[in-house]
Amino acid sequence: MSALVDVLVIIAAVALIAVRQLRPQRVTADGRRWLVLPxxxxxxxxxxxxxxxQHHRSLxxxxLGAELLVGLAMGVGWARTSRLWTGQDGTLWSRGTKATIAVWIGGIALRLGLMGxxxxADVHQGTGALLLALAASVLVRRxxxxxxxxxxRPPYGDGSAAAGAATEPWKDRV
Structure with a gap:
């Protein structure tokens, strides 16, 4: 693949991931759908x-291992800083917060440090390591x-709705 195509793939993947994290999205356990991008x-x-x-194999x-660890840590950070809530229809939603943006900035800084x-050390680094780390981040976050x-999730059938009490949608704040 040419360098231009690599850069375009990375920019498109990062843009897609960032937009999806900062907009509300439904959380489902359907593995097929969320495995496609990774x-x-x-x-x-x-x-x-x-x-x-090939000339600096060990380093x-x-x-590459450090890049994958940063990717895993970013996935954990993205997941921990995402807000979860239950909608009126009972579906679960998530959305990144300002802390999620801070995790993005920290992860990018760490990746730039690794590239530096x-x-x-005169080690040739392709875009493959970055793409693998992004895949790991997305998998861990999801x-x-x-x-x-x-x-x-709150337990259902606790009797409060049957007693006529108004039920507040469940929210998880970070």
């Missing part, structure tokens, strides 16, 4: 021939949101 990112990343630098593997370390949704 699978596409992994396939594109693994098609790259230069995922590891390249170390940087690689450049100083998995954690689904887990939070399962554990944080």
């Amino acid at each position: 699978v596409v990112l992994v396939v594109v990343a693994l098609r790259e021939p230069g995922l590891l630098d 390249s593997v170390l940087l 370390i690689g450049a100083l 998995g954690m949101l689904v887990m939070r949704a399962r554990t944080a």
Whole structure:
């Protein structure tokens, strides 16, 4: 793949992920739907021939591992800073907060630092590591949101609605 196509894929993926996180979106456990973007990112990343630098293999593997750890940490941060709430119809929704934006900025700064370390060590870094880290971030975020949704939902049938009490939609604040 050409460098221009790589850059366009990364920009499109980051834009899609950022927009989806900052807009309300329904949280469902349907694995097929939320696996599409990470699978596409992994396939594109693994098609790259230069995922590891052949001349600096050890450092390249170390940087790739660090990139994946940053991606996993960002996914955890995105999930922990997302607000969850139950809509009027009982569906669960999520939306990123200002803290989610801070996690994005911190993650980008860490990634730039890793790129700088690689450049100083003369390690060739392709876009594959970034795409793999994005895929890991999306998977972790979505998995954690689904887990939070399962554990944080209010119990149904507690009798308050039957007694005529107004029920407030459940909200999880960060």
